[in-house]
Amino acid sequence: MTTNPQATYPRLAMYIAGRWITAADRTHRVVNPATGETLGELPLANAGDLDAALQCAERGFRTWRATPVAERARVLQDAARLLRARVEQIATIATLEEGKTLAETRIETMACAALFDFYAEEAKRTYGRVLVRPAGTRSLVVHEPVGPVAAFAPWNFPVHNPGRKLGAPIAAGCSVILKPAEETPASAMAVVQALIDAGCPADVVQLVFGVPDEVSRHLLASPVIRKVSFTGSTAVGKHLLRLAADTVKRTTMELGGHAPVIVFDDCDLERTVETLAVGKARNAGQVCVSPTRFYVQDAIHDRFVAAFASRFGNTRIGNGLDGQTQMGPLANPRRVEAMGEIVADARRQGARIAGGGDGVDGPGNYWQPTILADVPITARVMNDEPFGPVAAIARFGSLDEAVEQANRLPFGLAAFAFTENARRANLIGDAIEAGMIGINTTGLAAADAPFGGVKQSGHGAEDGPEGLMACMVTKTIHQV
Structure with missing residues (x-):
């Protein structure tokens, strides 16, 4: 570790259409919770930025869903290797902006890598089935990617939460617009950078920050988005569910507990x-x-x-x-x-x-x-x-x-x-x-076990095979 770990903190940016965007009309001050010192100024998206992200996600879905599963798996596996190679750098960034111990952020980074590895293999096992029918006819049940995903991740696990929001959709063949917490942006940037360096196409992953209600209303109002994945409080989850209901989007909600x-x-x-x-x-x-x-x-x-x-x-x-x-x-x-x-x-x-x-x-x-x-x-x-x-x-x-x-x-x-x-x-x-x-x-x-709740703690699951299937839709094909 350097004598001044804060000097390793990166310049903050959004990632839209294959470019890191460092300038914006509005910014958010990111603070080290252990010292109160300012780490950086985070650019916040405007409506134009969000529209650009939506256009990219729509294009990215068309190409990524047609990409062979072996290539999707390779990207995730290479990203996992990069996360492990960069664990000290990423862990230091996460501790600087979130506060938890380096021991915890190291574990968290390795858990993110393990999740990518799991989904790289699980994507190859999205089997359908053939139904019993008379000779000369077929009925097939197949699974297909649900479409572009709007994903919202909180600050408390600044590396693992973005990994959860990206791993399963990318494995399934979806594109993702990820909005992590503005308090911990550089950790999410590091996860996205690992995917980019692993060869993930520019249109497949977009990273945006902004005023949370503005971003969620804009993205969820768009017909481009087919699924919403949210981790956070029950109150905010209910708000997003109401927004998602207007266009009947699929949702995964990991909400509050006690x-x-x-x-x-x-x-x-x-x-x-x-x-x-x-x-x-x-x-x-x-x-x-x-x-x-x-x-x-x-x-x-x-x-x-x-x-x-x-x-x-x-x-x-x-x-x-x-x-x-x-x-x-x-x-x-x-x-x-x-x-x-x-x-x-x-x-x-x-x-x-x-x-x-x-x-x-x-x-x-x-x-x-x-x-x-x-x-x-x-x-x-x-x-x-x-x-x-x-x-x-x-x-x-x-x-x-x-x-x-x-x-x-x-x-x-x-x-x-x-x-x-x-x-x-x-x-x-x-x-x-x-x-x-x-x-x-x-x-x-x-990585291989479903993570999710019941009652007002939400519905659906992340991690495990269930997390992958949450990013897919089921189609039945009857042929006579």
């Missing part, structure tokens, strides 16, 4: 505490599947609170570029303010602060690892996703009581349970309403 954690009294307590402390510290809790609502069985409640407060509360916070840091800053000052409001509400409702509970003096958007105990069900933190390093803990007695609390909210993205009883693990896995469940683990993402 993951329950059920800790049974027969768990391996030491391992459970360690697993959950590491999982909660990941990206300072700014993870849609972060463990947030902790329900701990009565018999071990007090021991768990004490052990978890000691382990999570002693997480080393600081600049993500420092190799000793275990948890970086929050992404922006709004998140710090939100943590203060959530903790204050919990205290008013009678919760006890078992650790942390405040911001950190000095530059940067830091918040202490915070443990709230005896949190009533009426507290805001038990009903609204904190999206920060705050763990809210409550007691439960029976399995039925735990299931009732876990399923109480209208969200169903992720859930976790810790038990050494196999029968209990089976029961809880069946009973919890969530798209993903981790039992004795907080690891839920894998």
